[in-house]
Amino acid sequence: MSENWNTRTRLVHGGARRSQYNELSEAIYMTQSFVYDSAEDAEARFIESGPDEFIYARYGNPTVAMFEDRIAALEGAEAAFATASGMAAVSGALTSMLRAGDHVVAARALFGSCLYVLDEVLTRFGVEVSFVDGADLGQWKAALREDTKAVFFETIANPTLEVIDIAAVAELAHQVGATVIVDNVFATPVFSRAVEQGADVVVYSATKHIDGQGRALGGVILGKRDYIRDTVQTYMKHTGGSMSPFTAWIMLKGLETMDLRVRAQAATAHAIADAVQGHPKLARALYAGHGSHPQAQLVRERMGGGGTVLALDLAGGQAAAFRFLDALRIVLISNNLGDAKSIATHPATTTHQRLTDAQCAALGITPGLVRLSVGIEDTDDLLADVMQALDAA
Ligand SMILES: *Cc1c(COP(=O)(O)O)cnc(C)c1O
Numbered sequence: 001m002s003e004n005w006n007t008r009t010r011l012v013h014g015g016a017r018r019s020q021y022n023e024l025s026e027a028i029y030m031t032q033s034f035v036y037d038s039a040e041d042a043e044a045r046f047i048e049s050g051p052d053e054f055i056y057a058r059y060g061n062p063t064v065a066m067f068e069d070r071i072a073a074l075e076g077a078e079a080a081f082a083t084a085s086g087m088a089a090v091s092g093a094l095t096s097m098l099r100a101g102d103h104v105v106a107a108r109a110l111f112g113s114c115l116y117v118l119d120e121v122l123t124r125f126g127v128e129v130s131f132v133d134g135a136d137l138g139q140w141k142a143a144l145r146e147d148t149k150a151v152f153f154e155t156i157a158n159p160t161l162e163v164i165d166i167a168a169v170a171e172l173a174h175q176v177g178a179t180v181i182v183d184n185v186f187a188t189p190v191f192s193r194a195v196e197q198g199a200d201v202v203v204y205s206a207t208k209h210i211d212g213q214g215r216a217l218g219g220v221i222l223g224k225r226d227y228i229r230d231t232v233q234t235y236m237k238h239t240g241g242s243m244s245p246f247t248a249w250i251m252l253k254g255l256e257t258m259d260l261r262v263r264a265q266a267a268t269a270h271a272i273a274d275a276v277q278g279h280p281k282l283a284r285a286l287y288a289g290h291g292s293h294p295q296a297q298l299v300r301e302r303m304g305g306g307g308t309v310l311a312l313d314l315a316g317g318q319a320a321a322f323r324f325l326d327a328l329r330i331v332l333i334s335n336n337l338g339d340a341k342s343i344a345t346h347p348a349t350t351t352h353q354r355l356t357d358a359q360c361a362a363l364g365i366t367p368g369l370v371r372l373s374v375g376i377e378d379t380d381d382l383l384a385d386v387m388q389a390l391d392a393a
Contacts, residue, residue, distance in 0.1 A: 007074060007190075011255045015069030017052070017062055026066055028249040032057040057245065059237040064248040068220065070255050071210070075202060076195045077222035081232045082248055086185065086205020088241035089219030091117045093181050093203050096235035097227070098149060100126030105143045105178070107134030107153035107164060109363050112351060114183060118152065134164040135295070140172050148178045155194065156186035159347045159371040160364040161286045161311050163295040166302065170198030179227075185209075186288075188338065190262040191305035201227065208338030209308065211254045212261050216247045261340065261376050265308040268382055269374040273310055275383055281320065281390045283368060284313035308338055314368035320393045321346055321368050327392035330377060330385040337373035342382055345371040 005013070019027055034054045036042035045053050054060050068080040083089040094117065098104065106118050108131040118129050132139035134153045144151070151173045153164050170180045182199040184192050188209045194202045204210060206218035220243075221232050236242055243251075266289060273287035285292070288299050289306020299306050314320040324344075325333050331342040335351055345351060347365050355365070374382065 005073075008259050010073045011070065011259055014073035014255075015066040015252075017066055026063065026249060026252050029062040029245050031061070031245070056237075058240060058242045059233070060242075061245045061248070063245040063252070064243050067243070067248040067252045067255070070252060071189065071204075071220055072222055074189055074255070075192065075222050077202065078225040079228035080220050080222045081228050081236055082206075082243035082251070083219040083221065083236065083241050084243055084247075085217040085241075086203070086207055086219040087113050087117070088236075089203040089205070089221045090114050090183060091121065092232060092236050092239070092241050093201050093221045093223075094118070094122065094150065094152065095125075096231045097179065098122065098125075098127050101147075102127050102149040103145055103147045104129045105140065105148055105151045105173075106131055107157070108132065109134060109157035109160060109162060110154060111158050111183070111185075112354060114152075114154070134169075135162050137165070137168055137172065140169055144172055144176050144178065146176055148173070148176050150179045150181055152181045152183070154183040154186060155192070156288055156307060156309075157363075158186060159309075159311055159345070159351070159369065161186070161288050161293070161309065162364075163288055163293075163298050165298055166194055166197040166199055170200075174198070185338070186307050186309060187303060188262050188266075188305075188307050190259050191266070191303040191307060193302065193304075195222070197302060200224065206251045206254070207336070209258055209262050210251050212258060212338055212340055213254065214336055214339045214341065216250045218243055218247045218251050262308060262338075263305070264376050265338075265374045266305050268377075268379040269306065269308055269310055269372075271379050272372070272374065272383060272386055275387065276312065276390065279390055281315060281324075281393050282312055283315040283366075284311070286311040286313075308374050310372040310374065312370045312372055313366055314370065314393055316368060316393065318346075318348065318367040321370050324370060324389045324393035327389035328385055329388075330381055331372065331389075337371070339373060340376045342375035342377055342385075343373045345373070347371055 072080040130143040179200045181201040201223040273290040276285045287310045331344050334343045
């Protein structure tokens with residue numbers, strides 16, 4: 001692959017491997033094992049396999065390798081390992097490198113399952129986890145210790161869209177030698193420059209913008225070659241969270257159009273953020289890419305785009321939020337995000353239902369809050385749908 005290709009070219013051609021048939025579209029190698037020419041060949045491959053030599057689909061597969069190489073080229077990471085879901089990526093990135101007695105610092109505002117992994121799984125195996133307010137650098141500084149092995153945070157928090165400064169946290173974390181692991185779903189692979197800003201490890205739920213069409217669960221862990229090959233791959237190939245070849249093919253084809261989709265989604269998200277500013281039915285309207293966001297300057301400097309999700313806080317609380325959701329005609333009520341279809345979610349009663357009222361309040365998840373994931377439908381149609389639903393709320 002050419003080093004100086006720009007993003008869209010990388011997303012279409014990066015990582016391509018062609019069989020003897022020279023197919024145009026990437027082949028799905030729907031096989032879990034591979035045949036060796038001789039016993040000696042099998043022995044040699046188990047000692048060391050080259051980039052185009054495979055053993056078993058839990059370890060690697062040609063279609064999966066195409067996806068890994070394509071996303072690594074996009075992200076500017078040395079290597080990638082594809083996983084069965086976003087959560088397999090989050091848990092694999094952490095558990096592959098941690099052991100009992102280690103210390104981790106994490107931002108408090110996390111996707112529910114990420115919180116479960118940090119707060120319940122890691123601690124059960126003797127890892128100590130400290131939680132901080134991710135936007136407060138003083139709290140990171142106070143929590144980091146000589147024995148801190150990793151820090152973990154979501155670049156843009158779900159669903160309150162608070163932005164964490166990767167470069168600033170990485171600088172502090174690297175002073176104690178901690179590995180910086182970033183869940184970058186809300187920033188999207190299109191606007192991410194996480195590796196450039198000092199993240200050692202970037203994880204994605206490929207279920208979101210990478211597929212972008214609501215078809216399959218998947219995930220990916222990106223980082224330095226030694227970490228991915230020696231730490232992550234070794235752990236994942238034995239514990240079983242690898243991506244299937246069919247899923248990898250869906251994700252590969254998703255990457256081809258991802259830049260076009262996500263930029264169109266972000267442009268519409270910005271138009272909606274503009275249109276709803278100061279709307280009498282709203283207590284708050286947040287979009288990370290809009291000038292009204294409290295951290296707009298950080299987003300401008302570090303990302304060049306605010307992603308595809310808005311947070312609309314209805315002044316009339318849960319009842320108004322439900323009226324808004326039920327009045328939407330194009331936007332669907334669901335809990336995916338980053339999809340071609342626009343989707344609205346009421347976090348307090350669905351994705352964040354497990355949290356206590358006090359935890360919700362601490363995270364800014366009010367009863368009126370609606371998360372709006374903007375799709376690729378026509379901008380004017382979506383604007384009209386959101387505005388009429390606000391009227392109805
Ligand atoms: C969806 C999501 C995950 C989990 O991904 P799955 O593919 O559903 O396992 C992790 N982190 C964030 C921020 C997410 O939005």
